[in-house]
Amino acid sequence: MYQHHSAQLPDGKRLHLQQGPIDLIIAAEGTETEVQKAFEQANLVFDGLLARLVLDLGALRSPYSADLLVHGDVAQRMVRAVAPFASQFVTPMAAVAGSVADHVCQHICKTCDLTKLYVNNGGDIALFLASGESYRVGLVADVEQPDLNGTIDITADQGIGGIASSGWKGRSHSFGIADTVTVLADCAAEADVAATLIANAVNLPACDKITRQPAHSLDLDSDLGERLVTVDVKRLSADEVEEALSAGEAQAQEYLAQGLIKACALTLQGSTRVVGTMCLPTILQSTQLNQLEGAQL
Amino acid sequence: MTEQEKNSVVQCDACPVRCRIKFGRAGACDRYANLDGELARVDPLVIVERAKKDGEKLIPFLSKEHEWSGDIVVADQHFVTAVGAGTTYPDYKPAPFIVSSEVNGIDMVTVVTEGIFSYCGVKIKIDTDRHLGHEQATVRCEGEAVGHVTTGEYGSQMLSLGGVEHLTGGSKKEGRVTCQCLLDLCNGQAVTLNVDDGVEIVVQAGQPPIINGVKEERMRVGCGSATIGMFAKQWRDHVDDVVVVDDHITGVMSEHQAGKLLDVEPSGIVIKGRRSTPGRYFQVASPGTGWGGTDIDDPLSILGDFKEKEAKPGQSLLMVSTTGEHFGYFELDDTLKPVEKELPDELKASVMRIQENCEPAMCSVMFIGGAGGSLRAGVTENPVKLTKSVKDTLTHVTSGGADVFIWPGGGITYMVDVTTMPENSFGYVPTPALVAPIEFSMRLDDYQALGGHMDSVQKLEDVLAATKIRQVGQNQEASWPMASKHYEWGPEG
Numbered sequence A: 001m002y003q004h005h006s007a008q009l010p011d012g013k014r015l016h017l018q019q020g021p022i023d024l025i026i027a028a029e030g031t032e033t034e035v036q037k038a039f040e041q042a043n044l045v046f047d048g049l050l051a052r053l054v055l056d057l058g059a060l061r062s063p064y065s066a067d068l069l070v071h072g073d074v075a076q077r078m079v080r081a082v083a084p085f086a087s088q089f090v091t092p093m094a095a096v097a098g099s100v101a102d103h104v105c106q107h108i109c110k111t112c113d114l115t116k117l118y119v120n121n122g123g124d125i126a127l128f129l130a131s132g133e134s135y136r137v138g139l140v141a142d143v144e145q146p147d148l149n150g151t152i153d154i155t156a157d158q159g160i161g162g163i164a165s166s167g168w169k170g171r172s173h174s175f176g177i178a179d180t181v182t183v184l185a186d187c188a189a190e191a192d193v194a195a196t197l198i199a200n201a202v203n204l205p206a207c208d209k210i211t212r213q214p215a216h217s218l219d220l221d222s223d224l225g226e227r228l229v230t231v232d233v234k235r236l237s238a239d240e241v242e243e244a245l246s247a248g249e250a251q252a253q254e255y256l257a258q259g260l261i262k263a264c265a266l267t268l269q270g271s272t273r274v275v276g277t278m279c280l281p282t283i284l285q286s287t288q289l290n291q292l293e294g295a296q297l
Numbered sequence B: 001m002t003e004q005e006k007n008s009v010v011q012c013d014a015c016p017v018r019c020r021i022k023f024g025r026a027g028a029c030d031r032y033a034n035l036d037g038e039l040a041r042v043d044p045l046v047i048v049e050r051a052k053k054d055g056e057k058l059i060p061f062l063s064k065e066h067e068w069s070g071d072i073v074v075a076d077q078h079f080v081t082a083v084g085a086g087t088t089y090p091d092y093k094p095a096p097f098i099v100s101s102e103v104n105g106i107d108m109v110t111v112v113t114e115g116i117f118s119y120c121g122v123k124i125k126i127d128t129d130r131h132l133g134h135e136q137a138t139v140r141c142e143g144e145a146v147g148h149v150t151t152g153e154y155g156s157q158m159l160s161l162g163g164v165e166h167l168t169g170g171s172k173k174e175g176r177v178t179c180q181c182l183l184d185l186c187n188g189q190a191v192t193l194n195v196d197d198g199v200e201i202v203v204q205a206g207q208p209p210i211i212n213g214v215k216e217e218r219m220r221v222g223c224g225s226a227t228i229g230m231f232a233k234q235w236r237d238h239v240d241d242v243v244v245v246d247d248h249i250t251g252v253m254s255e256h257q258a259g260k261l262l263d264v265e266p267s268g269i270v271i272k273g274r275r276s277t278p279g280r281y282f283q284v285a286s287p288g289t290g291w292g293g294t295d296i297d298d299p300l301s302i303l304g305d306f307k308e309k310e311a312k313p314g315q316s317l318l319m320v321s322t323t324g325e326h327f328g329y330f331e332l333d334d335t336l337k338p339v340e341k342e343l344p345d346e347l348k349a350s351v352m353r354i355q356e357n358c359e360p361a362m363c364s365v366m367f368i369g370g371a372g373g374s375l376r377a378g379v380t381e382n383p384v385k386l387t388k389s390v391k392d393t394l395t396h397v398t399s400g401g402a403d404v405f406i407w408p409g410g411g412i413t414y415m416v417d418v419t420t421m422p423e424n425s426f427g428y429v430p431t432p433a434l435v436a437p438i439e440f441s442m443r444l445d446d447y448q449a450l451g452g453h454m455d456s457v458q459k460l461e462d463v464l465a466a467t468k469i470r471q472v473g474q475n476q477e478a479s480w481p482m483a484s485k486h487y488e489w490g491p492e493g
């Protein structure tokens, strides 16, 4: 009975696929026939994807361990993506949005001959660039007023395959207080996990300006169980902002050194830090940039 | 709120995730929520942004990057639709949004609400001559009765689905399946239906029907007799006789009035159906999915032996269906038996012409619903005044910003072509009933005169600024809801 929603946008270059919590915008460039083929393939690979993912949901919501058994393609991708991060608590659900984006993106790349492709899953983006191509990524500071606050140029030789964002105001719960952490990495799944964990690390464990609640009191099905997640953050002092950002930055530096991410931007109440100089610096200096929420292509 | 309510959890079954949603929270997709212990759809409000004059198409889609871009709002270019507005049912509270804006110097208000319709359904027109099932036959979805085959129209079969009998009058499962079926059809999804003693058909608004696994390409140009009338002139110099096979009226050129006028000789042909007037035959075969909506695969099966007195060996015969999809060319041998031959080029052209003249077959889905007393009470303190104001064209009704047809008579019962509405305009409540957007636009002083909820009127700019907004372009085919021509006081009113 469940069918996914599929519609090509009027510009002819983008396809919108949606089912339940998965919302994909897919943009392909290449010859007209290859673009059409890409959209057909996208529909094919998306068909039943969520239903299969749901079969493994129980295992995917449990903390990572090396012997976690899942069956579906996307589910296995999620488990693989969290493995290198598993020195701390993490469940494969931290990689869900990015893994879906990667899965669809890689399937299309395998079957079609394109020059550029992105699969944007609600802000977690998998992308492909043929040699010599580039994407200009716009960044939105505030979802409530989504103006374009800056751009990043991503070129094929940088080897960036994924962009993801996380923050306590987003759809999934966070232990931390970052407004947004945006990560560029080899693939969207790794970017997704890294963004989640770095956003968790932006934190002030003993600060009474932060209200927390057990995750399951908000969402019965949460993979975070009884752990406390952030539900409100009051105005912090400048020192507190710096302290929290530094904690997150240290975590990001560690991932950068391990080669798990390529670059990261962290924002909290108007302050921004950038880790990995690769492509971010120019735009994120802006002091008005108080909330870097989601990336727009 | 009681303790029990606070603890109430609803399960959403709109997708395989099947979220268990706590009181006041939303599911994983943010599209469904537990509002007051009931499952409800919570899409952001839809703004139909008036399409630029030189023709941007409808941008029927919901994504973060197309939410309000921060543009300065120009009042006569934005119209707030009720998609995602939520509803006040069954309370007599004001509708969720009463928005005022100035259009051409006139203060206009639009009362925006999502109506819960348990009296609602869809009428589906399916362009096909194929027999789908007998009139009144039950139409099923997943085995449950969801409606019936109703009176056929020209070149099309009609289905009537939904309605209160199926939504709430039958078993729980019947109601649930009917609701899902209507919801999917209204939101432009494909739905598979089975007609008792008839076909399996896949219906999707704006798409060709798929009948027993075969996609219907064209709708016929006319009945068999009408086709003879249209094409006899092109045929008479190239073939001795033509039979246009049709489930309704099969036509024979040599006997038909059109053939007689062109001095076509009798060919000695014998048709097995019931003769109506010369050259027109009813019931040459049973209805089916073969030639021209009949059940035949071999066209010769409708012919008797040729009459020896009139038929001559070598005589030619074209048999063709009303859409030109099926055709065969025959010549009589020495024993006057038709033998299939290749279709000569001149005739090929005429068969092609029949095909060309058949419009693409399509399914159209019209939502029909009636705005009940409590919905109208959300608009004004005196519901019947609203009905009157609509009939007097002081108030213009739209659904998701799209044009509607209002039935004459009591109440406000309207029909709307679902393809003219923004994407995913419909929702449902577990009652089960459909949730559809409905907007009432009128002059501010007319609203006051109606006994409108003046205290609840908000400025358009404030709604745009304060609420999560999904912005879509205006559908080119629909007229601008606030254009003065819709109103009694307008230029032609």
Ligand code: SF4
Pocket: A020, A021, B012, B013, B014, B015, B016, B017, B018, B019, B026, B027, B028, B029, B030, B031, B032, B033
């Ligand atoms: S709330 Fe959304 S994600 Fe959850 S079951 Fe319903 S449709 Fe699926």
